[in-house]
Amino acid sequence: MNEQAALMRDSVKEFAKQYLVDKATTIEREGIGKDTLAAILNQGFIGSNLPESKGGAGLDKLSHSVLIFELARVSPSVAMHVLLQNDLVLPLLESKPELIKGILSGEFPGVYINPMMDGFIKPENDHLLKGVIGSSSKYAIAIHSDGKVYLDYGKSEIDNDSKPLGMRGLGTCNFNVEKSEVLGEKDLADHLLLVSSLDIASIFLGISQGALDLAMEYTKVRKTFEHPLKDYEPVSFRLSELMSELEIMKSALFSDSIEEIMMLMLKNQAASFSRKVTRYALQFHGGYGYLEDFGVEKFYRDSVALNAMIYRPTVDKRFLATKLYSDKSGFL
Amino acid sequence: MNFExxxxxINYKEKVRAFALKEFTEEVARTHDIEEKYPNELRMKALHEGIIDFMNPWKTMIGIEEMCRVDPGLGISATVPYFGAEVLMLHGSDYLRENYLAKVISGEKMMGLGVTEPGGGSDVAGLKTVATxxxxxxxxxxxxxxxxxxxxADFFVTLVRTSKPDDPAKRHRxxxxxxxxRAFEGFSSxxxxxxxxxxxxxxxxxxFTNMKVPEKNLIGDEGKGFYYIMEFFNISRIFVAAQSIxxxxxxxxxxxxFLKKLEASGEYVGEERKFKLAEIATRVEASRLLMYKAASFLFNYKPNPTITSMAKGYASETASFAAETAMEITGQTGIxxxxxxxxRDSKIMEIWEGTSEVEKIVISRMILKGEKNE
Incomplete structure (x- = not known):
């Protein structure tokens, strides 16, 4: 890890300790509060990967991954908030400096990327966007059913009738579209999700690390049959295996140079790994793991929800297979 | 051999399914889930419409499966007011059966089972609650x-320590x-x-704080509580297998x-997703056959803890596997x-009534002891 990335890691850890650790459960229950949003903004996390000429901090790719990883380790919702703004919203609004300025001062749009994700049956109309990420906003960045990226203006209504599976801190709303303008063709959103592979891998691996941190701590202190859980092979061997897998993936994630194809490979591996590791972490907490106060169940929910929200296995695996065969593959 | x-x-299964589809509407399920509210009205309806036939274990098992198939939270709620009743049925005195069990079966009262302790979990014999x-x-x-x-619940079948074990290695004694x-002085929850x-x-x-319990409330013989509870788990684990399936x-x-609709709308389905669906379906069938085998041993008075643990362990892991895989297949629609x-409901199956790890301990111990499973 280079010096800038190491510095970023230390500073995000300190930030998380000060602003997130004690609030992580509250964020899940009540959403990312104004204080936390303000602290994220003051710390310069939003727009941190934008060039300095555009009001950002000009962070390199590695340092940005470190930022996402360390935030996800404590609060995946906060990490997702930063990732959505930095990797999707700000690049999509490149031609709208006044909106970028607003985001950098805390006016966050809703984000609606459903129609391009796997497993989404396209909506009949694009005037009412259901399940927009974000609690309220005057405008939304949305992929419509034609696959194009739009900037939609309208009114949002907070969705109080449902409780999302994951990333509960972000909140969701229904957005009534009054006016739309095209921001880009389908390829643009595809491209952005692809080039964000490293950050998406970071959030999956941050979730995995957070769940493993809790599982390691718990199995040290929790006793059964008069021995700590860590003394039992099925617990300590499994956690050691998972930790080994995680460390190997982290060494790729945090290397100073990583090829584009490796980013995609890492994202694929990290997505399924996070589901596995969070399931074990919950299991080793027993009944306590099932309660939100213990903080581990959110990682389990978030890993599964994130897979649906921002990861496209079919598209990514076809891309990967085609690269590896040097020929169109995975298409019949 | 007949698998039908x-x-x-079959008629009972259809009746339970019709009841669950009518009563467990999405609105009812969602509201009780969000508000964490017990559906007492469904308990009474299920009882009055003859949906719960507690005296017939085959029907109980099949009823649990059918209700959980429509909604797990509501299905378990409707079938759990009797939780622990088998202990009273098998070992309770006439007084206990008349004053407690009969009232649960009539719907007048609800019961529960008090075994797990804050520091205990899987280590049942390590409990700290003392009765002097x-x-x-x-x-x-x-x-x-x-x-x-x-x-x-109005009352609980509760495991307590009434004497120190004669040998520290035999804590189950x-x-x-x-x-x-609940009405006893010194009880709070x-x-x-x-x-x-x-x-x-x-x-x-x-x-329990200096809670006084009449001697006549003792179930069976003093000192045999561990065996009664293990016997109960042999029964209840089959019902957890039914919840899981x-x-x-x-x-x-x-x-x-979902996949049918996706295909009908002209969207891409792909073989990868179809293979995953096939895997879920295969595991569901395998789990159900294992549960039927465990049930046929138990309900014919020949309990087989190895098969019971296999059935509970495998079915509970199948529930989690199926739910997680379905989320992968259905993506945005699933969430x-x-x-x-x-x-969210599936994961507890691998934890309650014996974690997956405990089931594996039971299975391996019995196999190594040379127990036969046929």
Whole structure:
């Protein structure tokens, strides 16, 4: 890890300790509060990967991954908030400096990327966007059913009738579209999700690390049959295996140079790994793991929800297979 | 060998499914899940419409599966007011059966089972709740954790220590089971909220402070409590297998519907997703056959703990596997429909009534002891 990335890691850890650790459960229950949003903004996390000429901090790719990883380790919702703004919203609004300025001062749009994700049956109309990420906003960045990226203006209504599976801190709303303008063709959103592979891998691996941190701590202190859980092979061997897998993936994630194809490979591996590791972490907490106060169940929910929200296995695996065969593959 | 259910059970299964589809609407399921509220009205309806036939274990098992297939939280809630009743049925005195069990079966009262403790979990014999004999009553001090129906049941079949074990290595000795009423002085309870799933079910912590329990509330013989509870787990684990298979089958129903609609709308389905669906379906069938085998041993009075643990362990892992795989297959649709509730509900199956790890301990121990499974 280079010096800038190491510095970023230390500073995000300190930030998380000060602003997130004690609030992580509250964020899940009540959403990312104004204080936390303000602290994220003051710390310069939003727009941190934008060039300095555009009001950002000009962070390199590695340092940005470190930022996402360390935030996800404590609060995946906060990490997702930063990732959505930095990797999707700000690049999509490149031609709208006044909106970028607003985001950098805390006016966050809703984000609606459903129609391009796997497993989404396209909506009949694009005037009412259901399940927009974000609690309220005057405008939304949305992929419509034609696959194009739009900037939609309208009114949002907070969705109080449902409780999302994951990333509960972000909140969701229904957005009534009054006016739309095209921001880009389908390829643009595809491209952005692809080039964000490293950050998406970071959030999956941050979730995995957070769940493993809790599982390691718990199995040290929790006793059964008069021995700590860590003394039992099925617990300590499994956690050691998972930790080994995680460390190997982290060494790729945090290397100073990583090829584009490796980013995609890492994202694929990290997505399924996070589901596995969070399931074990919950299991080793027993009944306590099932309660939100213990903080581990959110990682389990978030890993599964994130897979649906921002990861496209079919598209990514076809891309990967085609690269590896040097020929169109995975298409019949 | 016949793998078909008989006509009576087929008819009963259809009746339960019709009841669940009518009563467990999405609105009812969602509201009770969000508000973490026990559906008492469904308990009474199920009872009055003859949906629960507690005296017939085959029907109980099949009924649990069918209800959980429609909604796990509501299905478990409707079938759990009798939780622990088998201990009373098998070992309770006439007084206990008349004064407690009969009232649960008539719907007048609800019951629960108090075994798990805050520091205990899988280590049942390590419990700390103590009952000291004083004249013709016991004075009980201690607490119980993760107790189903904890803040709504009228009484609990509760495991306590009545004497120190004669050998420190034999901690399962000196344990007894007694009926503890909510109305007893010194009894208090707290509701546990913020559960990942099965949020329509009620879960609580019980606290006993110098609680006086009449001697006549002792179930069976003093000192045999551990054996009674292990015997009960042999029964209840089959019912947890039924809950798990209901969840997995419910997931399979919804995933199949999703893929059919996707295909009909001209969207890409792909072989990868179809293979995953096939894997879920295969595991559901295998789990159900294993459960039937365990049930046929038990319900013919030849309990086989190895097969029971295999059935519970495999079915519970199948529920989690099915729910997680379905979320992969259905993506965005899965997280915005009732499939996400099935996903949250599934995980507890691998934890309650013996974790997957405990089931593996039982299975390996019995196999190494040379127990036969046929």
């Amino acid at each position: 259910l008989d006509e009576e059970l 004999k004083n004249g013709n009553e016991y004075v009980v001090n201690g607490s119980k954790m993760f107790i189903t129906n904890g803040t709504i 000196g344990l007894s089971v007694m009926v503890v009423e 707290n509701k546990l909220t913020g559960k990942l799933g099965v949020r329509a079910t009620n879960t609580g912590e019980l606290i 209901g969840i997995a089958q419910g997931v399979l129903d919804r995933t199949t519907d 915005s429909t009732d499939l996400e509730r099935f996903f």
